[in-house]
Amino acid sequence: MFTSIDDVVEALAKEKYISSEEIATTVYLALKMEKPVLVEGPAGVGKTELGKCIASALDIDLIRLQCYEGLDEAKALYEWEYAKQLLYTQILKDKLSAMLENEKTLSQAVARLTTQEDVFFSEHFLLARPILRAITGSAQSVLLIDEIDKSDSEFEAFLLEVLSDFQVTIPEIGTVTAAHKPFVILTSNNAREMSDALKRRCLHLYIDYPTRKLEERIVSLKVPECGQKLTHDIVKAVHKIRELQLKKEPSISETLDWAKALVVLGYDVMEHDIAVSTLNCLLKYEKDIELAKKHSKSIFIE
């Protein structure tokens, strides 16, 4: 467990995740207060990465749940294994008939069977999906619920119980409460707004594009072959490009791609022509590339 905010920054840095003081504060608070964190921000700023790095920094399991449209309880919480139940009933047929042999009437047989029916609705036949696994795990884990905005709004309702009380209610069995409360991270790309109920249960963290200094540190950490001068130039250019009216702004991962590309091509300084010819590493739309080319003088030269 982290002992202070600085500790969070250091531990994450060891996992090659450069976090700002703001990110570290929220992570630290969430762990101390045992509250889930809702992470929002543009694509590619390292929201998912944050979850992964926390798990490896704390050296605990990461349980990841990728959300998509149509994701339901059965895929996220738990599911009864009907097939297994059917199979077992088949196999145990003889045993069952032997057991019911002595019963004279149908109703007696049913009564006899009822005393045993819990067998078929026990944990043996329960398929734990990510959320239930995180709750029932024998140690604390990080539960990463990725891109929650892609799921349907009903799905949020299932989550509420987990997020506030760290428990899941299964009608046939009862309520399963977490022995070790998982650290829950939800990420969202703002495709739709989360309900107030969900937001109230979480701490909120908005990760924006990093500052120039921070991004330079990220590049030099992840692409160490890239010299100081080149790193500086790359990050400066990317920040200028982000100011243009683009369809898709370059994210950190694209900055890294670009840096790697320039290193592979053997450059150690950024020149206008080189930059323009490698823009396709950074920008993913033809229109955006055109626009950047139009402003290339002011971006790459000044």
Add this chain to the structure above:
Amino acid sequence: MSASASPQILNRVYDFVDILRDANVSISTDEILSLCNALDHTTVDNRRIFKQTLQTTLIKDYTDIPAFEKCFEQFFLSRERDERIEEIQSEALGRRPNGEGLSAAENRLEHELGDSMDSYLDSISEKLLLQKDAQELLALFMEEMEQAGSSGGMGIALFKTRRSMFARDHSEDEVPATDEERELYGRLLEMMRGRSGKRRIGRSIKNHEQYLLNKYIYQLKPHEIKEMREVVKRFGQKLKNRISLRKKRVKHGGIDVKRTFRASLQFGGVPFKIFHKDRKIDRPQLVVLCDVSSSVNQYSRFMLLLTHTLQSLFSKVRTFAFIGNLVEITGLFMEMDPERAINSIFNDTDFTYGWGSNYGRSFDQFMEQHSDSLTKKTTILIIGDARNNNQDPGMNSFIKMKERSRNIYWLNPEKRHLWDWSDSIASLYMKYCTNMKEVNSILDLTEFIDRLFIK
């Protein structure tokens, strides 16, 4: 509830929450509770950490972050910033800022005075609050209290303060104010300054936004237009979020064959579980026709901005612009930001045919060339002033448009009393519209769109 955060820190924090609420940020008690818990784990010594603690627990909607930042800056980092932060810090160490403690009676008196000051400030108009300074407000407050008449400790305190004020205004007066009276005055002034300052921060932010949203577009100054775009963007995002929450459930959906079949495979093809198609996304199909002629010149840019907002809100939108000629601009808007799109519309496209706008001809053109965009689910939005320059109104086409769509809404940027004046034929078209509405600010528009979804 909270061990280390002292009452003084909490009071400051409550003040800050009030400010945020004044600035239209909604904060629930739950969030304040979690903030109090959080304060136990962080320090107030580091400004960035303190700020993030507030932000992470209180602000749950990222569109509120700019407002939060402004409030934080003004409340904690303004001219009193060092005092405030220091005060909180010294509180954390268990020291009182003024050294000596107040007696219980004085404490209660201060409380009472504070309460009545609060209710006084609640009662006065925002204009007064934003214009007067603390001294003037205190004087007004004293007057008010005098009329209301008060007795006991509070009455005496007020009386003494009044004497001190009087003595200050008429310095050559024969009865000089005593030290006690002067001190009392100082304390009251301090209280008023804190209270009115606090109220001002949140309200001024909210007011500025309201002011931009409510202002007629053609009255906006260039720097305001830039701010406006930010506000529109923020508003657009909020609207979009709200709409996406309003997905409708259909009660009796048909069977979802694909899903049912897929699920049945694990039971050897027996459809053990049946899935229904249970959701319908109630996203209207919109067709927007926007008049961009010179008679609406001061509006037309604004209207295109609105149209752009609309198009980015809904997936099925087709946008047309016309003067005498009708041109589809859906594609343009899709690939450019509004500013450039609007510029290129006026540069590259020839809307003119004859003189001035010609609604009739445009409607005819629409029915001839783009009638495929209409279905029984389509809502048509027409944005224009219905000034047809005395030309053929094209009623045949207009009626056809009505018949082939679900609704026709007409958003008229002109004031209502100008409809039908001179060459406007608003009421002629109005007969066939589901509704014709005066829309000339962003607020009007959002209200309209909101209503489009509540049925």
